[in-house]
Amino acid sequence: MELNKIEKLLEKYFAAATTIEEEKELKDYFSSSNVAPTLDQYKPIFVYAVQAKQEQFIAPITLKNNKRSKIVWLSIAASVAVLLGLVLLTFNQYNELESQDLGTIDDPNIAFRETQKALNMISEHVNKGIGSVKYINEYEQTKNKIFK
Template identity: 65%
Template sequence: MALDNIEKLIEKYFDATTTLAEEKELKAYFSSDNVAPPLEQYKPIFGYMAQAKHEQFTGTIPLKAKKRHTVLWISVAASVVVLLGVGFFTFNHYNQPVSEDFGTYDDPEVAFRETQKALEMISQSVNEGIESMDYLSEYEQSKNIIFK
């Protein structure tokens, strides 16, 4: 084989543009004993490919997966923590005395004033919500003008 031809094939090989036939030609050339001295540096690359072709895996593959007990213990610990939390909350919640004061008033005038205060607070909150809806309707109108 001409040295120029092999050098061109090596260049094509490193550019990843060789065909399978050209790669076989390179492997055959570098497997032989008459490799040109300037190309000796490429011999390990192609020699490795020929050697790797005959390698086989001799290890054993375990068929049974190892059981993971840590996940089991973590789930058990989480369950115990949740049960303790629920039990603690229940114990503290039911042992507190129940208040019989429900905000009742004996005097109707006082009850009327307190009711008016509560309704005024609710009215202020509702009015704030309605004001924010005005911004939304203005945004909707602007959007309709722009996108139509």
């Protein structure tokens, strides 16, 4: 009767349908000395699992203090120092810009003339850009004529 039960458990095991208790039962059976000769071929599978569970690594582990880890930490520290320097430099320049007088004009007539100069300069650049767009339109029209 037990042989039939073990054979059914083996079928379930190879179909990946066994529970943990059933697998433990198989391990216990194949670890014992009274394994049926017809099932001897399966013994190494289950005996190995039991033996592997009992193995322990007992060799001492030595940690090496190699130069590579020091170089890595040194490069990380240097990167942090550079980033910190850049942040401080940028912050310092930002504060200097805030403290400078950036062209505030108290006289309304002078402010009006300066504003007119700035707007005329912008107008000239915009007109140049519009002129370039005209050339692009001509190019598009010519291209459409050729490729139609």
